[in-house]
Amino acid sequence: MRTGFIGFLWVAMMVVFASCEESSGPGESFTSTQNDSGPKIAGSGKAGSMARMTILGNYLYAVDNESLKVFDISKPDKPIYTNDVDLGRDIETIFGFKNHLYIGSSSAVYIYNVNNPTQPQQVTMIHHMYSCDPVVANDTIAFSTIRSTSICRWNNWSVNELLVLDVSNMNNVTETHNYQLDFSPYGLGMKDTTLFLCKGENGIDLYDIRELSNTNNFQLNSFNTISGIDAFDVIVHEELLMVVGKDGYFMYDISDVMNIKKLSEIQTN
Numbered sequence: 001m002r003t004g005f006i007g008f009l010w011v012a013m014m015v016v017f018a019s020c021e022e023s024s025g026p027g028e029s030f031t032s033t034q035n036d037s038g039p040k041i042a043g044s045g046k047a048g049s050m051a052r053m054t055i056l057g058n059y060l061y062a063v064d065n066e067s068l069k070v071f072d073i074s075k076p077d078k079p080i081y082t083n084d085v086d087l088g089r090d091i092e093t094i095f096g097f098k099n100h101l102y103i104g105s106s107s108a109v110y111i112y113n114v115n116n117p118t119q120p121q122q123v124t125m126i127h128h129m130y131s132c133d134p135v136v137a138n139d140t141i142a143f144s145t146i147r148s149t150s151i152c153r154w155n156n157w158s159v160n161e162l163l164v165l166d167v168s169n170m171n172n173v174t175e176t177h178n179y180q181l182d183f184s185p186y187g188l189g190m191k192d193t194t195l196f197l198c199k200g201e202n203g204i205d206l207y208d209i210r211e212l213s214n215t216n217n218f219q220l221n222s223f224n225t226i227s228g229i230d231a232f233d234v235i236v237h238e239e240l241l242m243v244v245g246k247d248g249y250f251m252y253d254i255s256d257v258m259n260i261k262k263l264s265e266i267q268t269n
Helices: 002-019
Strands: 053-056 059-063 067-072 080-086 091-097 100-105 108-113 121-127 135-137 141-147 160-166 174-180 188-191 194-198 204-208 224-226 231-237 240-245 248-253 261-267
Touching (some): 053 091, 067 091, 135 188, 141 188, 194 231
Antiparallel strands (some): 053 059, 091 100, 188 194, 231 240, 240 248, 248 261
């Protein structure tokens, strides 16, 4: 348990470190205070669905309100800012899976391929109602939550939905389901056939992905709930679930999704 807790702290510190980086333009390099004997971060990376940066291979991709920024981190102690791609307006989140980037904005989900890591190319775009929009994906399916809160609402319209996208064929990405929710959804994550969906003060619901992607299924029924937590986002890493909550950071053992165990927590309030 101690090793897992230290790992959780390390992840949290890496997120803080990455979030504080600033740059002025492509081609600029940065020198960190890490020496050559320190940990190497290139080629690995875990982030939640509400994140604004992700790592694929030797590249870090970060979004601001209007653009995608590409960093070469093959030399972690000297990252190089290599490109800036215009995305439009109101960009919110980014999620990386294999050679694709899933970018959430207040009005659409964008999918880019990174077959050429320094030159991301748009594959498709799926429009939705104006709202906050995190995304997660695997080889065949992607999920996006649509949330209309005070800062994610247009013309006073209230929309809370779970979108299901078929991404098995990137040349023909389609929306297969649109589940109406009676709560405001936040971040989400996947492990095997389980979807973890944050519900704010109502905890985290667990859903069977096979049921959600069933074309004949129009009901949203969770099979388990993690309660007693105000959950904002999750990071799934093998048998661990790391949760960002209103009151702190939490880690759970999800090796058995029917019997989830809390391992540790860091209270911030």
